[in-house]
Amino acid sequence: MSSPPPPAGRPTSKDVARHARVSQSTVSLVLAGKWRGRVSPATVETVRDAAAALGYRPNTSARSLRLGRTRTVMLVVPVLTSPFFGAVHSGAARVAAERDFGVVVYPTLDGADLAPNAFSPAAIDGVLASSMAAEPLDVLRSAGPGTGHLPLVMLDSEPGHGLPTVNHDVAEGMRTIAEHVVGLGHRRVARLRATVRTWTFEARDAAFRAALGPAEVIAEACAPLTLGGGREAALRLLAAPARPTVLVCDDDLQAAGAYKAARTLGLRVPEDLSVTGFDDMRYARVVEPELTTFRLPAVELGARGMTALLDLLDTGDAGPDVVLPGELVIRGSTARPVPA
Amino acid sequence: MSSPPPPAGRPTSKDVARHARVSQSTVSLVLAGKWRGRVSPATVETVRDAAAALGYRPNTSARSLRLGRTRTVMLVVPVLTSPFFGAVHSGAARVAAERDFGVVVYPTLDGADLAPNAFSPAAIDGVLASSMAAEPLDVLRSAGPGTGHLPLVMLDSEPGHGLPTVNHDVAEGMRTIAEHVVGLGHRRVARLRATVRTWTFEARDAAFRAALGPAEVIAEACAPLTLGGGREAALRLLAAPARPTVLVCDDDLQAAGAYKAARTLGLRVPEDLSVTGFDDMRYARVVEPELTTFRLPAVELGARGMTALLDLLDTGDAGPDVVLPGELVIRGSTARPVPA
DNA sequence: CTGAAAGCGCTTACAG
DNA sequence: CTGAAAGCGCTTACAG
Numbered sequence: 001m002s003s004p005p006p007p008a009g010r011p012t013s014k015d016v017a018r019h020a021r022v023s024q025s026t027v028s029l030v031l032a033g034k035w036r037g038r039v040s041p042a043t044v045e046t047v048r049d050a051a052a053a054l055g056y057r058p059n060t061s062a063r064s065l066r067l068g069r070t071r072t073v074m075l076v077v078p079v080l081t082s083p084f085f086g087a088v089h090s091g092a093a094r095v096a097a098e099r100d101f102g103v104v105v106y107p108t109l110d111g112a113d114l115a116p117n118a119f120s121p122a123a124i125d126g127v128l129a130s131s132m133a134a135e136p137l138d139v140l141r142s143a144g145p146g147t148g149h150l151p152l153v154m155l156d157s158e159p160g161h162g163l164p165t166v167n168h169d170v171a172e173g174m175r176t177i178a179e180h181v182v183g184l185g186h187r188r189v190a191r192l193r194a195t196v197r198t199w200t201f202e203a204r205d206a207a208f209r210a211a212l213g214p215a216e217v218i219a220e221a222c223a224p225l226t227l228g229g230g231r232e233a234a235l236r237l238l239a240a241p242a243r244p245t246v247l248v249c250d251d252d253l254q255a256a257g258a259y260k261a262a263r264t265l266g267l268r269v270p271e272d273l274s275v276t277g278f279d280d281m282r283y284a285r286v287v288e289p290e291l292t293t294f295r296l297p298a299v300e301l302g303a304r305g306m307t308a309l310l311d312l313l314d315t316g317d318a319g320p321d322v323v324l325p326g327e328l329v330i331r332g333s334t335a336r337p338v339p340a
Numbered sequence: 341m342s343s344p345p346p347p348a349g350r351p352t353s354k355d356v357a358r359h360a361r362v363s364q365s366t367v368s369l370v371l372a373g374k375w376r377g378r379v380s381p382a383t384v385e386t387v388r389d390a391a392a393a394l395g396y397r398p399n400t401s402a403r404s405l406r407l408g409r410t411r412t413v414m415l416v417v418p419v420l421t422s423p424f425f426g427a428v429h430s431g432a433a434r435v436a437a438e439r440d441f442g443v444v445v446y447p448t449l450d451g452a453d454l455a456p457n458a459f460s461p462a463a464i465d466g467v468l469a470s471s472m473a474a475e476p477l478d479v480l481r482s483a484g485p486g487t488g489h490l491p492l493v494m495l496d497s498e499p500g501h502g503l504p505t506v507n508h509d510v511a512e513g514m515r516t517i518a519e520h521v522v523g524l525g526h527r528r529v530a531r532l533r534a535t536v537r538t539w540t541f542e543a544r545d546a547a548f549r550a551a552l553g554p555a556e557v558i559a560e561a562c563a564p565l566t567l568g569g570g571r572e573a574a575l576r577l578l579a580a581p582a583r584p585t586v587l588v589c590d591d592d593l594q595a596a597g598a599y600k601a602a603r604t605l606g607l608r609v610p611e612d613l614s615v616t617g618f619d620d621m622r623y624a625r626v627v628e629p630e631l632t633t634f635r636l637p638a639v640e641l642g643a644r645g646m647t648a649l650l651d652l653l654d655t656g657d658a659g660p661d662v663v664l665p666g667e668l669v670i671r672g673s674t675a676r677p678v679p680a
Numbered sequence: 681c682t683g684a685a686a687g688c689g690c691t692t693a694c695a696g
Numbered sequence: 697c698t699g700a701a702a703g704c705g706c707t708t709a710c711a712g
Binding site for chain 2: 682683690
């Protein structure tokens with residue numbers, strides 16, 4: 001009664017079955033954890049030992065083919081080479097890995113445009129899409145996701161379109177920033193806004209204006225969320241005759257650009273000009289003085305979004321929409337305005 | 341002679357065959373581009389039209405199962421939430437997409453440790469691994485990749501271990517930085533090194549010391565590549581009685597931390613202290629004065645590495661090892677030392 | 681030039 | 697409690 005010879009290549013469930021002297025079906029049942037009431041505990045033990053001895057790991061392609069599901073989801077983000085979306089990816093990938101799902105990333109801006117055929121239902125089970133502009137969102141929806149064929153969860157996007165959403169509380173963020181600067185005594189405010197017209201930035205601006213109280217936006221400009229973009233736009237805003245005493249930006253990097261503009265104009269932060277950012281990315285603490293900003297839990301956004309998507313896949317229900325609280329972080333870039 | 345009814349779910353090659361009134365084999369041959377000399381041009385046309393009409397896309401799981409290859413590779417990086425590795429990923433993912441490969445990312449530090457079973461030959465065709473410490477590299481190699489079973493290409497790693505490598509010219513980088521600061525007249529140098537002992541940092545340090553000429557390293561410290569790490573270590577280095585006139589860091593973020601230390605001690609950059617970084621990540625231009633650093637083409641590193649890996653998969657040959665040139669970027673953080 | 685058939689490795693009714 | 701069999705959708709010898 002000698003053991004069968006070790007199999008040549010990578011072991012399959014057939015090899016495990018031979019080794020354990022049971023059928024392939026039994027192996028499959030045991031390893032999938034569906035054996036209760038169908039396979040005897042002794043056999044279960046034997047099968048597990050055999051699988052461990054051979055170093056068996058199921059072939060995912062075969063399983064996917066059989067089940068019609070791939071245990072792979074797609075994460076759609078504007079760019080991956082930004083600290084914000086890098087963090088979102090990180091959180092999403094961790095949750096996916098815990099639940100034995102793979103993640104493929106689709107950056108809509110980095111590479112090509114959103115191709116309709118990018119969403120192959122054969123290759124992915126669902127989509128998690130973040131911070132999308134209206135147009136690519138339409139492409140996405142008409143391509144399958146969200147239509148019932150391919151589950152879709154939105155991140156950092158307008159709620160109420162019949163899609164599950166997981167959002168940062170950006171409105172609360174801008175409200176607290178407004179209250180902070182107004183509370184310091186600022187009345188002449190400049191706004192540096194993102195050029196990109198996605199929901200998150202529209203929501204920020206609306207919330208900011210609504211919370212301004214006695215203060216007034218005396219100048220406004222749009223700029224890309226880059227250092228150079230922030231600098232150029234801030235230069236224009238600060239050159240106006242009636243100078244603002246505070247500059248409220250949509251992003252930390254933009255705010256870092258504003259620092260450059262202030263320096264060029266000989267303005268000190270915060271003595272001559274207060275500046276605020278948004279996100280609390282690493283830039284916020286690199287600059288000097290360190291930046292007052294609103295911290296967004298980007299890793300958690302990705303994690304909660306992935307949880308909602310996988311729940312949707314498993315149970316058909318993504319759960320209620322989520323709004324994650326952030327936190328105002330007061331640092332050295334905001335101070336009382338000097339009396340004019 | 342009516343057309344067959346449209347298939348119910350997602351169309352398969354069988355549906356295309358039925359639609360085009362040919363066999364499944366013919367469909368497969370045509371769509372795989374292997375029809376020359378075997379299928380008539382007219383039939384090819386018919387098949388392509390049918391595939392387009394039905395919106396046919398081959399099932400990747402079935403193809404993977406049949407071929408024993410998945411067209412998926414794994415990218416192993418220490419962390420993904422760093423601008424450097426984000427850029428590496430970006431370049432690698434672009435090339436992979438162009439050649440119709442998918443990429444799964446495995447961050448060795450972000451999540452769990454490198455698990456031996458992470459490398460399932462059933463799920464991936466090859467591995468691209470970047471900047472690994474010696475120990476996880478051993479795990480990686482003993483787990484399959486590089487042993488001939490699973491193709492492996494190394495990024496930013498010591499060449500000459502029998503594995504194809506694609507590297508930045510970090511030695512040239514540190515040499516040009518040394519020449520730059522020595523050329524400015526600096527003779528008392530402090531070195532702020534990375535705590536992590538990977539090849540890239542050992543190579544940097546060796547090259548730097550070899551190129552120092554008349555100058556001398558009078559103080560040295562190790563710190564993690566973070567803002568706080570750089571600040572703490574720089575504080576210690578600059579407190580020494582015989583103060584260095586220049587601080588040479590292993591990384592831009594570390595250098596930004598050194599700025600903080602200098603400010604704390606009342607030292608002006610570059611008047612009282614010159615500082616250099618490495619990488620030319622975005623931080624380098626966020627700080628004030630902007631940082632003199634050595635630019636590493638991280639996106640291209642990822643792209644070239646992925647090209648080598650896919651060549652290895654396709655042809656069995658990754659091509660010769662690659663060393664990508666970088667570029668010294670002189671900005672405002674370096675100046676002549678004040679005569680003591 | 682074209683088609684019928686086998687088989688990749690799984691999972692899941694179904695039969696015993 | 698266990699096993700034999702079908703079939704997911706492809707690709708590729710093989711036969712004609």
